[in-house]
Ligand code: SF4
């Protein structure tokens with residue numbers, strides 16, 4: 001019973017890009033009637049204390065990826081963090097870094113989606129070879145690490161490279177690119193990797209692995225980048241070999 005009476009203090013970043021001004025932290029005290037997640041607490045605060053509080057969510061179950069935010073400086077899904085886990089019953093809630101704040105905890109994900117789109121994140125399948133029939137269970141297993149991505153943007157927000165190189169494609173999009181180029185049903189040569197063979201592409205990654213640390217789905221974008229680099233080097237080698245053979 002005592003646990004249910006505990007009061008939590010949330011300090012939530014407030015800002016409205018349409019109004020301008022400076023972002024500020026606003027404190028809300030909240031005593032939950034039962035165990036709940038940070039997202040559920042936000043919904044309660046919004047319902048009973050401040051209906052203007054803005055944040056994103058949809059599934060409430062770590063599937064849609066939309067409730068990503070910074071909780072006490074750690075980038076997490078609000079629906080996965082339970083109130084009991086908050087040290088001293090306090091939490092500072094802030095929007096994801098590297099993205100412009102629209103309102104409170106809601107950021108503009110446009111750069112994230114634009115970069116995602118530029119890797120053409122769909123299967124370029126061989127004609128007549130669509131569907132699972134074209135892939136063995138062993139081949140499908142190799143992609144497991146990458147298909148689980150829920151596009152929450154946590155890795156993008158955590159990536160230190162994006163601070164100095166904002167055009168960097170970013171971990172989520174590169175992980176998705178690797179997922180498709182590694183798909184045995186993909187039409188060979190139909191997705192030129194050269195688009196990412198540049199300073200803002202795969203070569204920007206410094207293998208800091210913050211993306212791996214924050215991913216709620218155990219996706220390993222750093223490994224995907226390493227795989228893409230190997231493919232690019234191999235392509236260059238084969239091109240060079242072909243040219244040498246041709247010239248000889
Ligand atoms: S790789 Fe992980 S952290 Fe990045 S967008 Fe996908 S699920 Fe989120």
Ligand code: FES
Nearest residue numbers: 060064065067079
């Ligand atoms: S609400 Fe969908 S992942 Fe949290």
